[in-house]
Amino acid sequence: MSTFNAEEAENLEDIEKQFAVVAVEQAETYWKLLSSVPGSKLRLTQIDDEIYTNFMQHFPEYQDVHKLKKFTEEELKSKENKERWRNFCNFYEKTVEDYNFGTLLRLDCSEEYGQFNTVFVVRIQFYAFEIARNRQGLNDWVAEKK
Numbered sequence: 001m002s003t004f005n006a007e008e009a010e011n012l013e014d015i016e017k018q019f020a021v022v023a024v025e026q027a028e029t030y031w032k033l034l035s036s037v038p039g040s041k042l043r044l045t046q047i048d049d050e051i052y053t054n055f056m057q058h059f060p061e062y063q064d065v066h067k068l069k070k071f072t073e074e075e076l077k078s079k080e081n082k083e084r085w086r087n088f089c090n091f092y093e094k095t096v097e098d099y100n101f102g103t104l105l106r107l108d109c110s111e112e113y114g115q116f117n118t119v120f121v122v123r124i125q126f127y128a129f130e131i132a133r134n135r136q137g138l139n140d141w142v143a144e145k146k
Contacts, residue, residue, distance in 0.1 A: 019102050023120065027104040027113050030130070031142070039130075039139030047095065048131050055128040058088045062132060069138050070108040073119045085125065092124045099124040109138045 033042065045051065055062065062068045075081065092099040103126040104118050111117045133139050 023102050023104050027118075031113060034139050034142040036143060038137075038143045039134035040137045042134050044127055044131055044134070045096065048127075051092075051096075051124070051127050052131050052135060054088070054091065055132055058084065059128075062129075065136055065138070068129070068132055068136060069110060072107065076119065076121065076125070088128070089122055089124045096124055096127070105129055109133050110141070 076085065089100060100122045102120055103123045104113060105121045105126050106113055107117050107119055130139070
């Protein structure tokens with residue numbers, strides 16, 4: 001049996017498409033959930049409290065509700081913040097299934113998913129932001145607009 005070496009693997013277009021399809025399906029599922037239940041009543045993981053507390057400790061700037069509600073891709077992916085996020089994400093390697101799997105996150109939670117309002121992040125980043133947004137009631141509008 002040969003071992004897989006990610007450093008030498010080809011970046012196959014079909015595999016990338018499959019990851020994108022899964023990310024879109026996850027976003028659609030989350031949107032349907034938000035449409036059915038106010039975000040403030042949702043639990044996304046069994047360790048929401050831990051993720052929330054850790055997120056606020058590592059990224060205190062998101063205690064500002066306006067910054068939590070709307071941010072830019074550059075804020076997440078700057079050289080400085082990439083390292084901060086890497087440290088945060090790696091903490092969940094053994095506790096959150098697929099913690100580093102690609103997921104779509106809305107840049108502005110007052111809007112729906114869309115081409116200009118979506119960024120590709122890892123799952124634990126999605127959980128961190130969406131748990132915090134739900135706790136602040138920032139996603140409740142989705143269920144209320146029915």
